[in-house]
Amino acid sequence: MGNKFVKRIAxxxxxxxxxxSVVACGGNAAGTEASSSALTEEEYxxxxxxxxxxxxxxGTEANSLDPTxxxxxxxxxxxxxxxxxxxxxxxxxxxxAEAQEKYKxxxxxxxxxxxxxxxxxxPEKAANVDANKxxxxxxxxxxxxxxxxxxxxxxx
Numbered sequence: 001m002g003n004k005f006v007k008r009i010a011x012x013x014x015x016x017x018x019x020x021s022v023v024a025c026g027g028n029a030a031g032t033e034a035s036s037s038a039l040t041e042e043e044y045x046x047x048x049x050x051x052x053x054x055x056x057x058x059g060t061e062a063n064s065l066d067p068t069x070x071x072x073x074x075x076x077x078x079x080x081x082x083x084x085x086x087x088x089x090x091x092x093x094x095x096x097a098e099a100q101e102k103y104k105x106x107x108x109x110x111x112x113x114x115x116x117x118x119x120x121x122x123p124e125k126a127a128n129v130d131a132n133k134x135x136x137x138x139x140x141x142x143x144x145x146x147x148x149x150x151x152x153x154x155x156x
Contacts, residue, residue: 037091038097039090039091039093040093041093041095041096044092047087047090054082054083055080058079061079062076070121074118077114080114081111081114081115084108084110084111085107087104088107088108090104096155099152099155100148102145102147102151103144105144106140106143106144106145109137109140109144113137116129116134117134
């Protein structure tokens, strides 16, 4: 199971990076430090670039992951989760608030998805992971990111 599953994690990272590149191509989304006040449009755009760079770094690490290294896969998943957690915490400028709500929802679904996938690496927890829920979370994340991108485009 380990070898096959670690390859799936590498694929997950690729999907996550591609999903977030949709956000980055739109030009604005979130990033690394949450603030108690909304960001300016320029700060928001900079956060998008930071997020994209973080996800690309994790994607590069995924490509070099040894398919038998379960501990490495767990670390990679934690590294992948961090940008989504940070992204969900960003307060967008009013102009992009509706899009950010979708991005936040997608990020939260992605974090839950990553947690579920991580549990599958634990032989004691793997049997309790709901495969349907995992697919629903990935679908929700992808849909929310796409809807956020559409809202962002409309706001520009």
